[in-house]
Amino acid sequence: MPNELTEATPRGRLAETLRGQLRNLAPFATLIALIALFSALSPSFATLANLGNVLQQVSITAIIAVGLTYVILCAEIDLSVAAVANATGILLAVLTVQDASTGIATLPLPGGLAILVALLGSLALGGVTALGVTRIGIPSFIMTLAMLQIASGIGALLVRGQIAYSVPDLLLTLGSGSIGPVPWVVVVAGVVLLLGHLVLTYTRFGRYIYMVGGNREAAEHSGVGVRAVVGTALVISALCSGLAGMLGVAYFGSAQQNQFDNYLLDAISAVVVGGTSLFGGQGGIGNTILGVLVLGVLNNGLDHIRMDSFLKILIRGLVLLLALVINVYAQRLRSRRRSAA
Amino acid sequence: MVSPGAPPRLELSGISKRFAGVAALEGVDFRLAAGEVHGLVGENGAGKSTLMKIIAGVHAEYEGEMRLDGRPVRFRNPREARDAGIGMVHQELSIVPALSVAENVLLGRQPLNRLGLVAWRRMRAAARAQLEALGLDIDPAVPAGSLPLGLQQMVELARVLLSGARILILDEPTSALSPPEVEWLFALLDRLRADGRSVVFISHFLDDVLRVSDSVTVFRNGRRVGSAAAREAGKPWLIERMIGAGHERLEESYSEAIPLAPRSRAPVVLAVEELGVEGLFGPASLELHAGEVLGLYGFMGSGQLDLARALSGKLRPDRGTVRVDGRVARLGRGTPGAKRAGIAYVPESRRAMLxxxxxxxxxxxxxxxxxxxxxxxxxxxxxxxxxxxxxxxxxxxxxxxxxxxxxxxxxxxxxxxxxxxxxxPRVLLLSEPTRGMDVGAKDDVVRIVRGLREQGVGILVVSSEPETVLSLADRILVMRRGLLAEEFAGEAVGKDRLLAAA
Structure with missing residues (x-):
């Protein structure tokens, strides 16, 4: 039975390999198919300018999804990402001089310091989540649900229903400026994705993330500090959300309550559609990039073919469902192959 | 008592059962009279539990015939067996920890009021009355999970009894019980016997079996190898049949005594003082020397696996200290702490380690x-x-x-x-290192362990199989009901003496 691989026929081996790669191939094939479909249906879709649009539209999601990938690889979940992003963005606005007409109580700091303090704010929120999950033992699903509400509450108290418009210049550039034809926010997202990938692939911490997600008990028995790994992943997720939240304020041109509400589902969808296993231990930033692009192309393409915007909501739900089915199916294939051996 | 000529309460003939082509039972006959307590002994995997699961309807596929009060029966599921009056208390408890004792005792039979809702007060009263009738003083309102393991087992036993079982199957009932609880159980079994109910009592504790049973049956390798009246069968008689004569088995059976090494004079690498986890084991103290293989043997559930788990940092100890090379190991910090102290652990389940x-x-x-x-x-x-x-x-x-x-x-x-x-590592903990392996792989493991011993690692081999510790250990400690009971060193020891000590 250990010889199974060598005894298989070439064709059988190919089929085996393809099935093993289902979680990578499915999103890739989907992306190609979507691009082909929209290119055929709309002349304005396959243009360089629109490519820039798509990339710009997905950048914020991509940054949030990087942190979320770490968490999901550990077989945990973070439902607070959008709320933490929103709270961090609002905190940044509060630390910046606002026009008196906005009626927001501000505590202006120099730009760089304001960014740092806001980022520390998201770090603190992530730290609380990590403590709740790893020290107290609250399931991440519930703990981050509580954090969702807490972060929303903090944001709401800070703006009290008003809208702030100013952010530090540095962020204004990163969020809404561009170098040549390339928007800065795309560059930032690219850097975060690259960093996320390098850490996951080439560092010990990255390896521990995969091992903890693959078999938590075995990781523990190997002397891995499982709680530290899971806690760090949650903190990373909060930091990514915080960064995305600050960029988002510049990108949207304003900071207000609930402006990130779509990003929770988008980020989770991106990770799952990309093929990172919901059960942990498999996938990575490469998958997340695919997932982000699939969602971005879908969103953008549906606009180009003038899809009813209400129907769009339903379509996105159906796409997520399909991705979930493939995700679970790929997992089953894998465990079946394993037990057959 | 049995009237002459009446059929036995339960009669099985020619029962065979295979799992994936491997015979678990081969042509087994078994008789259980009304008002009889029947002890069942045999090593792990001898077929006792398989036979009982057939009787209780858990295994529906088997060859052979089963008669209940003379009528042929064939249960397709546990429910049919239960309806026919057969109740089984499994080794792994099936009480619902979050529900109250009353709800557990009356599970599935809660009294209802006119609105179809559970009549709580009536239920508690009924549960209390029934527990008292069994001689149990347990508050029916507390969650069953808050009771000590022994009492939980009694609650489960009460539930099975109160559901009207005429045949009661107890799988390892005494391993989690304290001595007074064992006394209570034995008194209860006497009452059941007087009521004319029949009991099958499976246990590794041979003294318990001999004390409480009317008759005993020994299983080995899926066959019934002997039955006798309990007062005629002594412990040596049982052990002899459980192990079998050496030439009967292809594999080395360790029915011959194995010489053990005298206590090592090498420095102590692992010093355990009064280590314990409430309800599982301890307090236990032991010393492991450099270059020594210490075997820790005990029946399943005797606490030896938990002791290894506590030393690995996986299970937080409530008391005691552990020193590695004289330095206190911080086990409260989990497995990374144990690893840093120089303790490595290979757990019994491959799923948990790979x-x-x-x-x-x-x-x-x-x-x-x-x-x-x-x-x-x-x-x-x-x-x-x-x-x-x-x-x-x-x-x-x-x-x-x-x-x-x-x-x-x-x-x-x-x-x-x-x-x-x-x-x-300084200390290597091996939990069931050769379980389920073929002879060649076992030899390889033995060779690896010996090699580590040469290099001065202190090795603790934990197992519920006597062969495992006998094939590996220089010195053997036997654990019984959570406590270290006996030490063997510097003499020849066979499986019989280990079994007798456990």
Whole structure:
């Protein structure tokens, strides 16, 4: 039975390999198919300018999804990402001089310091989540649900229903400026994705993330500090959300309550559609990039073919469902192959 | 009492059962009279539990015939068996911890009021009355999970009895019970016998079996090898039949005595003082010397696995101290703390120690990553280390890139051991290191353990199989009901003496 691989026929081996790669191939094939479909249906879709649009539209999601990938690889979940992003963005606005007409109580700091303090704010929120999950033992699903509400509450108290418009210049550039034809926010997202990938692939911490997600008990028995790994992943997720939240304020041109509400589902969808296993231990930033692009192309393409915007909501739900089915199916294939051996 | 000529309460004839082609039972006959307590003994895997599960309707596929009060029956599921008056208390309890004692006792039979809702007060009163009738003083309102394990077992027993079982099957009922609870159980069994109910009593504790049973039956390798009246069968009679004469089995059976080493004079690497976890084991104290293999033997549920788990940092101890090379090991900090102190652990379940989907290389390197790199991984060095172990340990197939889940059980065990061979720990805990392996793989494991001993590692081999400790250990400690009961060193010891001590 250990010889199974060598005894298989070439064709059988190919089929085996393809099935093993289902979680990578499915999103890739989907992306190609979507691009082909929209290119055929709309002349304005396959243009360089629109490519820039798509990339710009997905950048914020991509940054949030990087942190979320770490968490999901550990077989945990973070439902607070959008709320933490929103709270961090609002905190940044509060630390910046606002026009008196906005009626927001501000505590202006120099730009760089304001960014740092806001980022520390998201770090603190992530730290609380990590403590709740790893020290107290609250399931991440519930703990981050509580954090969702807490972060929303903090944001709401800070703006009290008003809208702030100013952010530090540095962020204004990163969020809404561009170098040549390339928007800065795309560059930032690219850097975060690259960093996320390098850490996951080439560092010990990255390896521990995969091992903890693959078999938590075995990781523990190997002397891995499982709680530290899971806690760090949650903190990373909060930091990514915080960064995305600050960029988002510049990108949207304003900071207000609930402006990130779509990003929770988008980020989770991106990770799952990309093929990172919901059960942990498999996938990575490469998958997340695919997932982000699939969602971005879908969103953008549906606009180009003038899809009813209400129907769009339903379509996105159906796409997520399909991705979930493939995700679970790929997992089953894998465990079946394993037990057959 | 049995009226002459009446059929026995339960009669099985020619029962055979196979699992995936492997015979678990072969042509077994078994009779259970009304008002009889029948003891069932045999080693792990001898077929006792399989037979009982057939009687209780858990296994519906089998050959042979079963008669209840003379009428042929064939249960397709546990429910049919229960309806016919057969109740089984499994070794793994099936009470619902979050529900109250009353709800557990009356599970599925809660009294209802006129609105179809549960009549709580009536239910508590009924439960209390029924528990008292069994001689149990337990508050029916408390959650069953808050009771000590022994009382939980009694609650489950009460439930099965109160559901009207005429035949009661008890699988290892005394292993979790304290001495007074055992007395209560035996008194209860006497009452059941007087009521004309029949009891099958499965246990490793031979003294218990002989004391409480009217008759005893011994199983070995899926066959019934002897039955006798309990007062005529003594402990030696049972042990002799459980083990079998040496020439009957192909594998070395250790019915011959194995010479053990005298106590080692080497320095102590692991000193355990009064270590304990409430309700599981202890307080237990022991010393392990450098270059010594200490066997820790006990029946399943006697606490030896939990002791190993506590030493590994997986289970938080409530009391006691552990020293490695004289330094206190901080076990409260979990497995990383134990690892830092120099304690390595290979648990009994491969699922709990290996990453099935990951390569052999990654499974081996996981424990040494912090030694071979600072920040960035060094895959080539990981691979070289893994290849060295694969070659030295003869892991087959000799490919380090294969997912470890595709290897055979014995080879998986070697991979798990290899994890700790790059940088040797001071203390290696091996839980059931040869369980379920073929002879060749077992020999390999024995060789690896001997090699580690030569290099001065202190090794603790924990097992509920006498063969495992006898084949590996220099010295043997026997654990009984959570406590260290006996030590064997510097003399020849056979399986019979281990069984008798446990």
């Amino acid at each position: 990453f099935a989907g990951e390569s052999v290389t990654r499974n081996i390197s996981i424990a040494v990553l912090e030694r071979i790199n600072r920040l960035l991984l060094r895959p080539r060095q990981e691979r070289r280390i893994a290849e060295g172990h694969v070659r030295r340990l003869g892991i087959r197939p000799a490919r380090v890139d294969l997912p470890v889940g595709q290897l055979s059980g014995g080879n998986q065990q070697k991979v798990a051991l290899a994890r700790w061979l790059t940088h040797l």
